[in-house]
Amino acid sequence: MSLRVEFLEVTKAFGPVQVLHGVSFALTPGAITGLLGENGAGKSTLMKILAGYEQPTGGELLVGGNPVQFAGSRAAEAHGIVLIHQEFNLAEDLTIAQNVFLGHEKKRGWLLDDAAMRAEAERVLRAVGLQASPGTRVKDLIVAEKQLVEIARALSRNARLLVMDEPTATLTPGETDRLFTLMEQLKAAGTTIVYISHKLDEVERITDEVVVMRDGRFVTQRATHGVSRRDMANLMVGRELSDLFPPKEPPPADGPPLLRVAGANVPGWAQDASFEVRAGEILGFAGLVGAGRTELVEGLLGLRPCEVQAIEIAGQARQPRSPREAANEGLTYLSEDRKGKGLHVHFGLMENLTLMDLGRYTRPWLKPAAEREALQKAVGEYGIRTGDLASKASSLSGGNQQKLALAKVLQPGPRVVVLDEPTRGVDVGAKRDIYFLVQRLAREGMAVIVISSELPELIGLCHRVAVMRAGRIQAVLGQDQLTEEELISHATGTR
Numbered sequence: 001m002s003l004r005v006e007f008l009e010v011t012k013a014f015g016p017v018q019v020l021h022g023v024s025f026a027l028t029p030g031a032i033t034g035l036l037g038e039n040g041a042g043k044s045t046l047m048k049i050l051a052g053y054e055q056p057t058g059g060e061l062l063v064g065g066n067p068v069q070f071a072g073s074r075a076a077e078a079h080g081i082v083l084i085h086q087e088f089n090l091a092e093d094l095t096i097a098q099n100v101f102l103g104h105e106k107k108r109g110w111l112l113d114d115a116a117m118r119a120e121a122e123r124v125l126r127a128v129g130l131q132a133s134p135g136t137r138v139k140d141l142i143v144a145e146k147q148l149v150e151i152a153r154a155l156s157r158n159a160r161l162l163v164m165d166e167p168t169a170t171l172t173p174g175e176t177d178r179l180f181t182l183m184e185q186l187k188a189a190g191t192t193i194v195y196i197s198h199k200l201d202e203v204e205r206i207t208d209e210v211v212v213m214r215d216g217r218f219v220t221q222r223a224t225h226g227v228s229r230r231d232m233a234n235l236m237v238g239r240e241l242s243d244l245f246p247p248k249e250p251p252p253a254d255g256p257p258l259l260r261v262a263g264a265n266v267p268g269w270a271q272d273a274s275f276e277v278r279a280g281e282i283l284g285f286a287g288l289v290g291a292g293r294t295e296l297v298e299g300l301l302g303l304r305p306c307e308v309q310a311i312e313i314a315g316q317a318r319q320p321r322s323p324r325e326a327a328n329e330g331l332t333y334l335s336e337d338r339k340g341k342g343l344h345v346h347f348g349l350m351e352n353l354t355l356m357d358l359g360r361y362t363r364p365w366l367k368p369a370a371e372r373e374a375l376q377k378a379v380g381e382y383g384i385r386t387g388d389l390a391s392k393a394s395s396l397s398g399g400n401q402q403k404l405a406l407a408k409v410l411q412p413g414p415r416v417v418v419l420d421e422p423t424r425g426v427d428v429g430a431k432r433d434i435y436f437l438v439q440r441l442a443r444e445g446m447a448v449i450v451i452s453s454e455l456p457e458l459i460g461l462c463h464r465v466a467v468m469r470a471g472r473i474q475a476v477l478g479q480d481q482l483t484e485e486e487l488i489s490h491a492t493g494t495r
Contacts, residue, residue: 003160012046082162100149282442331418353404353407381407435461475490
């Protein structure tokens with residue numbers, strides 16, 4: 001039987017900051033509801049209240065017509081409500097099976113029933129399409145595989161209401177298709193699903209209805225078939241959203257190569273990779289998860305073992321042994337793992353911004369006034385929305401954290417910047433801001449490399465796209481060749 005959930009004038013405040021303002025609506029039982037809104041709109045906070053991770057400041061939550069206030073996530077799960085977090089909530093040193101049953105271990109008498117847990121873990125792993133042994137340690141998985149473990153863990157709870165927060169952010173198109181098939185099966189069995197995503201094409205494809213929130217308030221609830229993607233975007237930002245991508249300006253015809261790589265080999269990941277990117281150019285890297293795009297760049301930065309015939313940065317032969325050395329030579333990199341590798345979220349904004357360029361602010365002694373000035377400039381230049389310059393990075397929304405991470409890697413003044421999944425998990429308004437920033441960097445003479453799993457992003461933003469498959473660059477496509485069909489055919493080897 002499907003679960004009916006209703007929010008009645010729900011409010012939430014964190015100290016003096018009001019996050020939710022009298023939110024009222026009901027989820028349609030047995031349907032897939034797309035929950036939309038910019039980062040900071042209150043979507044995740046509302047769902048954390050539903051799943052028992054937060055308590056409302058005011059208002060009521062009705063489950064099955066009865067008012068409830070869950071003391072924690074376990075109480076919510078007892079009612080069949082399970083939340084799959086956007087940020088991974090896994091124990092890295094434990095196995096997949098141990099993570100799936102963490103806090104819900106199966107027992108045989110006084111002992112853990114490892115055989116039963118392993119068998120059940122295998123079942124849910126097959127359901128989500130993850131080809132990995134339940135005994136594999138989570139720390140040995142790539143990001144996309146960790147996401148599938150999160151989904152598998154939720155399935156093991158037999159949820160009647162499942163909240164998915166950006167579940168496809170790291171998944172390939174094939175993995176996304178399998179997830180959507182699974183969602184349809186769960187819906188057919190009566191499960192209510194809340195689907196939070198900034199990928200409006202996916203929302204249009206999989207949901208039955210959409211609920212839009214803005215600035216902590218409920219805006220509208222409509223059947224999906226009656227709302228276009230453009231309407232969704234406009235409702236989210238509260239204004240007419242002009243074209244998502246800036247007009248594509250051709251790079252200078254005589255722009256010199258600022259990065260040239262010949263014959264790069266990263267053991268187990270990339271073989272004989274050669275490419276170049278010029279001043280004023282945006283070069284994209286496409287490919288399925290596991291194709292070796294990120295690992296190739298990590299090898300060039302000294303983060304992985306790498307053998308290379310030649311690397312030239314701004315015409316000079318180089319082979320960085322660490323990201324710091326690469327930054328000193330004019331090459332910087334923004335990781336796809338914003339919270340794990342991009343920012344120290346428990347540090348202040350100022351400390352994060354200047355971390356890669358400390359020499360400028362510490363010689364001959366620390367210069368906090370100069371750091372504050374740099375932060376004020378970055379907040380204006382990159383559109384970082386924050387109420388307090390002294391706050392921690394963790395207080396920012398996902399889109400503003402990403403802008404801070406971008407400002408951080410650009411602080412040393414690089415000639416070449418590599419952006420790995422630069423708009424992963426950010427809302428449509430922040431995406432547009434980042435796209436215009438990337439074009440501005442190119443217009444100012446920088447060479448920009450964008451690694452992305454979103455094909456429309458590569459097509460709309462890049463001058464050329466290198467497509468990788470099984471560790472090799474299969475093709476480098478010019479602007480007149482950039483279509484989704486062309487990119488997919490090279491990435492899958494069906495060309």
